[in-house]
Amino acid sequence: MIAILDYGSGNLRSAQRACESTGRTVVITRDFEIAMQADGLIVPGVGAYASCMAGLVAIQGDEIIRKRRELERPTMGICVGMQILFSQGSERSRDSAVLTPGVGLWPGEVSRLKADILPHMGWNSVETNPAGVLFAGVENESFYFVHSYAAKESVGQLTTWGTYGEKFVAAVEDGSLSATQFHPEKSGKAGLKLLKNWADSL
Amino acid sequence: MTLSVRIIPCLDVTNGRVVKGVNFTNLVDAGDPTEMAALYGLEGADELTFLDISASSSGRETTLDVVRRTADQVFIPLTVGGGIRSVKDVDALLRAGADKVSINTAAIARPELIAEISDSFGSQVLVLSVDARRARTESGFEVTTHGGREGTGVDALAWVQQACELGVGEILLNSMDADGTRAGYDIGMITAVRAVSPVPLIASGGAGTLQDFAAALDAGANALLAASVFHFGIHRISDVKAYLSAAGYCIRESALQ
Numbered sequence: 001m002i003a004i005l006d007y008g009s010g011n012l013r014s015a016q017r018a019c020e021s022t023g024r025t026v027v028i029t030r031d032f033e034i035a036m037q038a039d040g041l042i043v044p045g046v047g048a049y050a051s052c053m054a055g056l057v058a059i060q061g062d063e064i065i066r067k068r069r070e071l072e073r074p075t076m077g078i079c080v081g082m083q084i085l086f087s088q089g090s091e092r093s094r095d096s097a098v099l100t101p102g103v104g105l106w107p108g109e110v111s112r113l114k115a116d117i118l119p120h121m122g123w124n125s126v127e128t129n130p131a132g133v134l135f136a137g138v139e140n141e142s143f144y145f146v147h148s149y150a151a152k153e154s155v156g157q158l159t160t161w162g163t164y165g166e167k168f169v170a171a172v173e174d175g176s177l178s179a180t181q182f183h184p185e186k187s188g189k190a191g192l193k194l195l196k197n198w199a200d201s202l
Numbered sequence: 203m204t205l206s207v208r209i210i211p212c213l214d215v216t217n218g219r220v221v222k223g224v225n226f227t228n229l230v231d232a233g234d235p236t237e238m239a240a241l242y243g244l245e246g247a248d249e250l251t252f253l254d255i256s257a258s259s260s261g262r263e264t265t266l267d268v269v270r271r272t273a274d275q276v277f278i279p280l281t282v283g284g285g286i287r288s289v290k291d292v293d294a295l296l297r298a299g300a301d302k303v304s305i306n307t308a309a310i311a312r313p314e315l316i317a318e319i320s321d322s323f324g325s326q327v328l329v330l331s332v333d334a335r336r337a338r339t340e341s342g343f344e345v346t347t348h349g350g351r352e353g354t355g356v357d358a359l360a361w362v363q364q365a366c367e368l369g370v371g372e373i374l375l376n377s378m379d380a381d382g383t384r385a386g387y388d389i390g391m392i393t394a395v396r397a398v399s400p401v402p403l404i405a406s407g408g409a410g411t412l413q414d415f416a417a418a419l420d421a422g423a424n425a426l427l428a429a430s431v432f433h434f435g436i437h438r439i440s441d442v443k444a445y446l447s448a449a450g451y452c453i454r455e456s457a458l459q
Contacts, residue, residue: 116400119326141456142454193458
């Protein structure tokens with residue numbers, strides 16, 4: 001069973017249906033035990049870093065993610081759900097920049113991309129590591145990105161890179177913890193294949 | 203590793219049906235938005251846009267159902283516009299499976315709506331739809347409502363700048379002069395809006411020839427929206443992408459069938 005963590009509004013329906021295409025049963029939940037017991041947990045995320053973290057903490061989602069990591073139970077963050085796995089996020093709210101602590105399982109700061117036009121919105125290709133599991137069969141495909149902030153430091157050898165204005169972390173495979181900055185559930189057949197690769201590894 | 207230009211077909215939907223004529227072959231039900239969305243997805247559409255032109259609340263409820271059914275089958279980004287007046291409207295659409303919403307008239311009447319939506323869901327969900335025409339405002343471009351029939355006196359460039367400051371994630375620029383003419387996108391308008399917009403720009407209105415699509419990109423558009431040329435089968439999405447690719451633009455190609 002795959003659980004999708006529900007800690008705020010947004011389009012969880014597409015994530016659910018896309019995960020169901022892998023053949024697994026999928027539930028959307030904010031229940032601590034269900035999220036802990038799931039074979040795989042998806043942590044989605046839309047909106048601002050700070051509000052995402054606040055929503056996550058409100059349902060003890062940060063604890064769920066940490067505990068699953070300790071128990072080596074697979075978890076996958078998507079978009080801001082990936083960003084909050086890092087130490088902190090900087091965010092420009094109108095004029096001031098604020099730093100928000102993340103769940104902190106990976107070192108590094110999530111900061112604004114240096115690009116003329118933001119958000120980075122649309123389909124972009126990525127530079128994958130052939131030793132990984134997620135991108136098997138979709139190494140040369142494009143994926144759908146929507147974000148203005150990103151992590152820029154490598155997280156081990158299985159870091160997949162994207163480039164928009166500058167190089168940024170597009171995906172990470174770190175043992176039981178995976179994440180994509182792009183939206184696999186919105187990346188057509190390539191995204192569904194990536195989710196299948198993940199689901200088959202559970 | 204270059205960001206692809208996006209080709210976006212737009213479907214006008216009312217009471218759960220597509221209203222503009224279509225010219226697909228092998229289509230079981232020519233008026234079903236979900237089915238058309240799926241076909242456009244197969245042809246290589248990079249995103250989909252539904253414009254809800256229902257006049258009644260029951261029509262809008264039906265649109266939510268269309269969004270649900272589409273999101274269940276088509277795994278590319280879906281934008282829904284038309285009649286959105288509140289954070290609650292946006293929440294309902296996102297929960298039904300929309301990824302983005304576009305707002306137009308309601309934001310002109312009450313610009314704070316832009317900040318309310320972007321504070322609640324992030325600016326990336328919010329597309330500002332600007333229906334503009336050439337007129338005697340400061341920049342020479344005026345925002346209109348009611349499908350271009352009514353002028354607002356609001357300068358289009360000033361409005362785009364204000365909306366970007368309030369927090370929109372993207373601009374959908376519709377030329378009301380070019381709309382439906384198939385005489386080409388309004389290149390001057392795209393150039394002018396590009397110069398003041400720090401967010402991605404979708405060009406709309408006037409697509410006719412394959413060269414028109416390239417010209418809009420050269421003027422600074424990041425994405426190209428079209429309706430009639432696709433619905434009437436004048437161009438297939440795959441033809442547009444093949445043309446742009448041969449002309450040196452980065453388009454999304456997938457080896458997966």
